[in-house]
Amino acid sequence: MMIVPTLRQLEYFVAVIDHGAFHSAAKACGVSQPGLSAQLQELERQLGVVLVERARPKVLPTEAGAALLERARALLLGAQDLTEAARTHARPFTGPLRLGVIPTVAPYLLPSAVPALRNAHPDLRLFIHEDETDRLLEQLERGHMDLLLLSLDAQLGDVARLAVFDDAFQLAVPTDHCLARRKWVRESEIAGEALLLLEDGHCLRDQVLDLCHATGASESTDFRASSLGTLVQMVAGGEGITLLPSMSIEIEGRHANLATIPFRRPAPARTIGLAWRKTSPRGAEFEALAPLFRPPKRQPR
Amino acid sequence: MMIVPTLRQLEYFVAVIDHGAFHSAAKACGVSQPGLSAQLQELERQLGVVLVERARPKVLPTEAGAALLERARALLLGAQDLTEAARTHARPFTGPLRLGVIPTVAPYLLPSAVPALRNAHPDLRLFIHEDETDRLLEQLERGHMDLLLLSLDAQLGDVARLAVFDDAFQLAVPTDHCLARRKWVRESEIAGEALLLLEDGHCLRDQVLDLCHATGASESTDFRASSLGTLVQMVAGGEGITLLPSMSIEIEGRHANLATIPFRRPAPARTIGLAWRKTSPRGAEFEALAPLFRPPKRQPR
DNA sequence: AACGATCATCATCAGAGGTTATGGAATCAA
């Protein structure tokens, strides 16, 4: 069996489509434009099909090119996985670990988790990327991320996942709110309230919104916060109430005019966990890393 | 992203494992032994892992090698599929078509189907391989077969499939059997009978055996035929009775001392159909070919 | 001990794949 395309040719092909231009694709691949051009031509010659239409503002895949693009991507990803499988086998817990974390988890969990990771596995080169669930998942599928730390309550699609811990919600109200002095509240007690929520794209927003529908609460209109920090500022300013994940309270809850009240059990919660591509060669590693992402033990009072 | 292994290196690696020796693997790949040896060393150097243990009588994969072997196979298969996708896109219904057919179908359907195929698509280069279901499926998964023509009643696993037609069973008895003059029989009437069956491995055997259990018939011990032809000889010789698929009767049924009796509807039947790898780029082609595998119309009497 | 089989090494060479410089076509601004 003679192998027809080379991985290098496929890499160039994918790069050209992704960049929409030869010269920038060439730069991204670390080669000169003529070099890339020649390889792509050779690929097209060998396959007997024109893959990219050299249109003016932007090169576009032909029909055939579009049909082969995903196969090419899958092959390149498979090659990457193979090398990673080799390294993992030779020396586990080494090499790059591209970790994606959602914005409503990163600032609260990473300060403890990152040192723990570095300490337990000093040869792991950690790259952290913070983004919303959907974009993280796309990056994961494309092989630009290795591991995600996020809420497993969101729609994750066909990925391997492992729950790490549950993160209960608490009610956050201004100190002059009628519930501010309560030791706990029932879920049903937020019925009729209008909650301040995060802006679109945050999985936390979607989950709390679902909770609103289930309990008879609603979303406070006119304003959506871009972070939990902003949200807390607004609650403390008397603009409304909201739900905060417990992990955020130690940091976000230190605010005059803000009271946080736990829910009575069973409290509504999100499940924080890890996700990775099912075909990732490092699944076993990731499972072993999971405990390091648990929140640090609070001092018993 | 620098691509670490080349497809050629992976091809050599897989060949060495499959052949158990460098020199024969090299011959199979069409290169000299030192060439292959060097590439494999380079692969091992780049991956930082020894992949094959140069044991004396036979080289064996190391633990790491075994772990990477399936990934390597998948990549090579993916590359093959990609080229095929390109050719299919450029000129559908051309190139090699490696068709696997089970032994209880091949002699009855191929005499009409093969000319029909050649006629409809003269640029299709047909390679036909006859074998039992399990082995065909393995060849299919490995990429050594493109398309299978078989009974969809067997366990096929995770493959794409398309039913082409139903092939009803008929009862075959010696002419001196009490049922020999009947125009039809009921399924329940074979209860208590002992049927002659094919030897192990034929899906037809398994299916008829299931039918026996369902109807209260049993298998005639002491003898298992290696083909339907043999089976018919034994029935005609008065050794017992059996079930024959309708498609075989025009050929196998021409025998003195043999009577074939249809079952009353709904007659027990097998479903003949096509199967291919889900990732095959030629699925659409195969679906278009399906009608050519229908049995030829019988002349109405 | 000698032999045969098998994989590694060596010296060598063709060509695949890269580079820079340049050409030509399309786009855009004036």
Place this chain on the structure above:
DNA sequence: TTGATTCCATAACCTCTGATGATGATCGTT
């Protein structure tokens, strides 16, 4: 229209990969 600009293809040249055949080293067998 014209000139400037952008972008891909081509050309000439170079480097080093990946092949070859011959030979060496090692191990199991006779």
